[in-house]
Amino acid sequence: MTRHISSIPYLLFSFFLFASCASQKTATSDKDWTTLFNGKNLEGWTTKIHHYEVGDNHGDTFRVEDSIIKVRYDNYKGDFDDRFGHLYYDTPYSYFHLQLDYRFIGELHPGAPSYTLKNSGVMFHSQDPKTMLKEQNWPISVEMQFLAGIEAGQSRPTGNMCSPGTEVIFKGELYPGHCINSSSETYYGDQWVKAELIVLGDSLVTHMINGEKVLEYTRPQIGGGVVEGFDPQIKKDGQLLKEGLIALQSEGQPIDFKNIRIKNLKGCMDPKAKNFGKHYIKGDNATCIY
Secondary structure, three states: OOOEOOHHHHHHHHHHHHHHHHHHHHHOOHHHOEEOOOOOOOOOEEEEEOOOOOOOOHHHOEEEEOOEEEEOOOOOOOOOOOOOEEEEEEEEEOEEEEEEEEEEOOOOOOOOOHHHOOEEEEEEEEOOHHHOOOOOOOOOOEEEEEEOOOOOOOOOOOOEEEOOOEEEEEOOEEOOOOEEOOOOOOOOOOOOEEEEEEEEOOOEEEEEEOOEEEEEEEEEEEOOOOOOOOOOOOOOOOOEOOOEEEEEEEOOOOEEEEEEEEEEOEEOOOOOOOOOOOOOOEEOHHHOOO
């Protein structure tokens, strides 16, 4: 049964918070952004690939070349065998604005599921890979899904929401499905696409593609299915997701990522402090420095 939640408070809340983020985006400078990828190596990132232990970057799946994080499978032997992988940034975030560019290239690795053709994404509010079992296929997380067009004239939006082991409130109700399509255009070929994700703790989440808002929902929480092989003590259905790790996805389709940076929206909001930030929208005055 679908659980109904009044949409009016959340719509008003969403409008207020998104407008606040938008105004701050124009008012702040590059100094408010942190680059997550140094362009040289995967320092600060951890891999977890299905069937392998945490930290085992099997087959050099995630590699750095030309200041790009590349996802490749040329060192894989045999079929894909559900070797779904993720590359996690080691610092958790709660309120943040993430930006990155991605592009699909090459061919789907033999044996990868057909639905993974020109399909990847970025996970957020993810569990730590150290809490994942060796045979867990996906992290309990929320995904901003990236897709590219396959056949001319057939719509295939990108910047969608998928929910491995999670659920969200969409249009005032707990969404019963696994993925929600965005309103984005369909992008074909190997062009670079700019994706942005604005996450406000366990409240509002906004997806943007090439500068346009394409999807919005609220209250990400643990629940639902899709994830297999997890530790039951980790999957506490109904628990709101306030923070977690960010991870780049690998599921059989070669893809490139670059220009990965984040603006932390939670911090010291005391104007008297040395590290006061005008762009913060969530106070964490325990971090204030005087």
